[in-house]
Amino acid sequence: MRIGSIINGQERNEDDRESLAVLNPYNHEEIGMLALATQDDLNDAVESAFRTYHDSMKGMSAHQRGEILRNAADLLVEQKDEFTSILVQEAGKPLKYSKGEVDRAIQVLRFASELAKNIYGELIPMDAAPRGQNRMGMVTRKPLGVVGAITPFNFPLNLSLHKLAPAIAAGNTIVFKPAEKTPISAYKLVKLFEQAGLPNGVLNLVIGTGKEVGEPLVQHDKVNKITFTGSVPVGKNIRASAGLKKVTLELGSNSPNILFEDANVEDAVEKLTTGAFAFSGQVCISAQRIYVHQTIYEDFLKKYKESTNKLTIGDPASEETDIGPMINEDEAKRAKEWIDDAVENGATLQSGGERSGTILEPTILTDVKKNMKVIAQEVFAPIVSVMPFETEEEVVKRSNDSIYGLQAGVFTKDIDRAFRVANQLEMGGVWINEISTYRQDNHPYGGVKQSGLGKEGVKYAIDDMTEMKFIGVKLQGKE
Ligand SMILES: NC(=O)c1ccc[n+]([C@@H]2O[C@H](COP(=O)([O-])OP(=O)(O)OC[C@H]3O[C@@H](n4cnc5c(N)ncnc54)[C@H](O)[C@@H]3O)[C@@H](O)[C@H]2O)c1
Numbered sequence: 210m211r212i213g214s215i216i217n218g219q220e221r222n223e224d225d226r227e228s229l230a231v232l233n234p235y236n237h238e239e240i241g242m243l244a245l246a247t248q249d250d251l252n253d254a255v256e257s258a259f260r261t262y263h264d265s266m267k268g269m270s271a272h273q274r275g276e277i278l279r280n281a282a283d284l285l286v287e288q289k290d291e292f293t294s295i296l297v298q299e300a301g302k303p304l305k306y307s308k309g310e311v312d313r314a315i316q317v318l319r320f321a322s323e324l325a326k327n328i329y330g331e332l333i334p335m336d337a338a339p340r341g342q343n344r345m346g347m348v349t350r351k352p353l354g355v356v357g358a359i360t361p362f363n364f365p366l367n368l369s370l371h372k373l374a375p376a377i378a379a380g381n382t383i384v385f386k387p388a389e390k391t392p393i394s395a396y397k398l399v400k401l402f403e404q405a406g407l408p409n410g411v412l413n414l415v416i417g418t419g420k421e422v423g424e425p426l427v428q429h430d431k432v433n434k435i436t437f438t439g440s441v442p443v444g445k446n447i448r449a450s451a452g453l454k455k456v457t458l459e460l461g462s463n464s465p466n467i468l469f470e471d472a473n474v475e476d477a478v479e480k481l482t483t484g485a486f487a488f489s490g491q492v493c494i495s496a497q498r499i500y501v502h503q504t505i506y507e508d509f510l511k512k513y514k515e516s517t518n519k520l521t522i523g524d525p526a527s528e529e530t531d532i533g534p535m536i537n538e539d540e541a542k543r544a545k546e547w548i549d550d551a552v553e554n555g556a557t558l559q560s561g562g563e564r565s566g567t568i569l570e571p572t573i574l575t576d577v578k579k580n581m582k583v584i585a586q587e588v589f590a591p592i593v594s595v596m597p598f599e600t601e602e603e604v605v606k607r608s609n610d611s612i613y614g615l616q617a618g619v620f621t622k623d624i625d626r627a628f629r630v631a632n633q634l635e636m637g638g639v640w641i642n643e644i645s646t647y648r649q650d651n652h653p654y655g656g657v658k659q660s661g662l663g664k665e666g667v668k669y670a671i672d673d674m675t676e677m678k679f680i681g682v683k684l685q686g687k688e
């Protein structure tokens with residue numbers, strides 16, 4: 210299967226284009242060949258989005274936008290098996306997690322469909338200020354124009370929809386640059402929107418590298434907003450080169466999860482087994498640091514190791530598999546080096562630690578030190594560190610001692626403590642008695658510090674993809 214960019218409804222996959230193979234990370238079979246876009250294609254895509262916005266999208270009713278999004282959700286229900294299979298093959302994501310991603314993607318489309326018809330402004334009382342009366346003010350929300358959406362490999366369907374669906378709901382047009390490691394779901398998604406009735410030119414797909422098409426997209430004068438999910442270095446680059454565009458950045462983290470002495474240990478063990486190892490830890494809110502009160506530390510660690518050792522490693526296409534491959538061998542090697550480095554410097558390997566090709570065993574470390582990469586940086590791999598603590602003050606301080614702040618989990622039955630700690634954690638979001646890795650697609654989501662800028666979660670992404678416009682009226686009559 211050879212696929213190319215789709216610009217104003219036309220696919221560009223000529224044979225003489227530079228090609229890039231898409232490989233299944235588990236068995237390394239070629240599952241697709243990309244006809245790469247060039248900077249000229251990128252310029253055409255932006256021009257197409259710009260023209261379509263001004264010629265037609267600006268005038269499309271909220272009712273129509275909502276209907277297209279609803280059609281897309283219905284089509285995704287029908288094509289669920291096909292999309293699931295693509296995620297398994299291109300990302301190496303185990304079947305159960307791939308199914309879960311498609312289910313969530315359907316919900317994202319449904320939320321966006323409903324919200325498209327509920328983009329409200331407000332009326333402002335104008336008689337409160339000393340300046341005068343007999344005036345009325347209103348605030349409406351307007352689309353931005355052309356939105357550039359750049360997405361990562363780890364949730365290629367759902368995280369793309371977290372950008373595309375709100376952008377369409379709000380009435381924008383889009384240039385969509387998916388990760389070149391996982392572009393097939395993106396290509397199918399653009400085809401699905403076409404089937405759902407989205408006019409040509411509203412959603413333009415550019416399949417290419419970050420350097421060749423990502424950078425010029427970020428710098429293009431006719432693009433009004435960049436919404437990016439990916440790594441911190443690329444996010445910083447984007448922020449520096451986007452000029453006056455609005456920018457949303459959803460970046461990495463090293464999420465902490467805290468178990469106080471009254472936590473339900475069995476429940477936390479079960480949740481954190483998934484929370485640290487789902488999709489081999491390649492989840493931005495993966496549980497990376499687990500702080501356990503010293504009184505329950507040994508009990509937790511014993512049960513956590515038992516639970517982790519029961520995980521099934523293997524073919525992501527199998528229903529039974531919990532742990533499949535990482536996205537490529539370089540990433541698996543990099544993660545293994547971080548484990549070895551930690552162990553050489555005094556960390557204890559409690560479980561896992563071995564690599565075979567792209568597969569890294571689920572790994573539990575203890576005795577880690579503050580500056581080790583496995584806790585100081587984002588591991589983005591199936592590696593978790595378990596650490597004892599003594600006091601609430603200490604654990605809050607250690608949790609906050611990070612360049613990141615995306616989501617955290619706090620496990621306790623003490624409601625006062627739960628809120629006290631949640632309030633002190635420097636995070637975009639905190640879950641109480643739930644893992645950091647849990648996300649529902651309708652709550653505000655996005656980090657503080659180097660975890661990012663701006664919020665997603667359909668309603669909040671729509672807010673960020675519109676701008677307020679004020680219109681005031683001076684009524685006849687005395688001041
Ligand atoms: N906070 C979140 O919501 C969230 C969600 C998922 C992933 N992530 C983060 O994403 C990272 C993993 O994904 P990845 O490896 O695909 O990330 P990445 O940053 O390598 O790539 C993301 C996208 O950016 C593009 N890109 C690369 N260089 C670019 C440039 N100079 N200009 C413009 N675009 C460029 C890539 O081609 C890709 O489409 C992790 O750090 C993870 O934490 C964050």
Ligand SMILES: O=C[C@H](O)CS(=O)(=O)O
Binds near residue numbers: 493647
């Ligand atoms: O990888 C990070 C994602 O934001 C996790 S989720 O898809 O939102 O759950």
